[in-house]
Amino acid sequence: MYGRERALELRERYPHASEIMALYVALTRVWESAPPRAPLEWAGKNLLPRVMSATVTSGPPPLAEAMRTAEPGDGPGLLAAWLADEELTPVERYLARATMRVVPLEPGKGGAAGRCPECGGPPQVSFRQASDDPLVSARRMLACAKCPHEWNFSATTCPACGESAKRTVHAEPAAGPARVGRKAPGEASVFPHLRAESCESCHRYLIDVDLGRDPRAVPQVDELAAVPIDLHLADQGYTKITPNLMGF
Ligand SMILES: [Zn+2]
Ligand SMILES: [Zn+2]
Incomplete structure (x- = not known):
């Protein structure tokens, strides 16, 4: 699921992307550990820490290091901030995106040309x-x-x-x-x-x-x-x- 087989394939094919693909593979295992249609509150409390530890173990060194020293903080609050397009640091943005992968969004905010008809995202x-x-x-x-x-x-x-x-x-x-x-x-x-x-x-x-x-x-x-x-x-x-x- 989540294209794990493809990530394993690309890890071999593209040496320049091997670290990114190794992390992606680790994230697919975190995503698979989530219940279907995981609620945001649950994901912020339970999945976000799993994303952090998978990143410490399998991420490229700079990101792994940033994660090791990061405070878990308010997980659901971070996800809400990301959804509201608030200004986040690159590490916060990564954490929110990697966690939100399994959280369905409320449809109905779409509309603008070139934006997602479901959620309005880019x-x-x-x-x-x-x-x-x-x-x-x-x-x-x-x-x-x-x-x-x-x-x-x-x-x-x-x-x-x-x-x-x-x-x-x-x-x-x-x-x-x-x-x-x-x-x-x-x-x-x-x-x-x-x-x-x-x-x-x-x-x-x-x-x-x-x-x-x-x-x-x-x-x-x-x-x-x-x-x-x-x-x-x-x-x-x-x-x-x-x-x-x-x-x-
Ligand atoms: Zn243009
Ligand atoms: Zn969307």
Whole structure:
């Protein structure tokens, strides 16, 4: 569940993402320990401490260290603050997101273009299903950063500002964290199924996952492996619409 098999696969395939994927795998076990439709209060009191200890054990060293020295504090209060879009530190944001993964949100706050129709949250990742007809490109879907909802959205419109004419697709900008730049001729694609789509109007971007090129991909998991693309886009002055679970 939660794409654990995929995270194990990517941990082997992408050395640059092995720490992130190891943590993700540990988190899937925490999420599976929660009852279905866990209430927020329960999650804040019971699941948040489990997220903290899984992160101490399995997280990348800086995050594990931050977690080791963090006070558990008011778990439900932290989750409520995150839901209310209050200003949080990166560590608090990580804790809230990793805990909220199993807490269903109240629907009904959606509406704005490019935002989740269920909860009003921003999109985390864009993806396209494999198309049966090679002449028809598949519909673009967006997955919410705040809740499990996924929705269909125009393939040519920026979900951040609604601009539709100033889109740039950044395909394969990076061959690895240490070799950002154009790939050498004949060099195999590192991310054949991942690319970034940026908007020249608002300078925001999203990672797009092409399931036609890699049907085993799990958008929310594969997006976490796109760190070299994120760094490349940051270099070019773009900001992701919303940082992912790991803060990229
Ligand atoms: Zn949502
Ligand atoms: Zn835009």
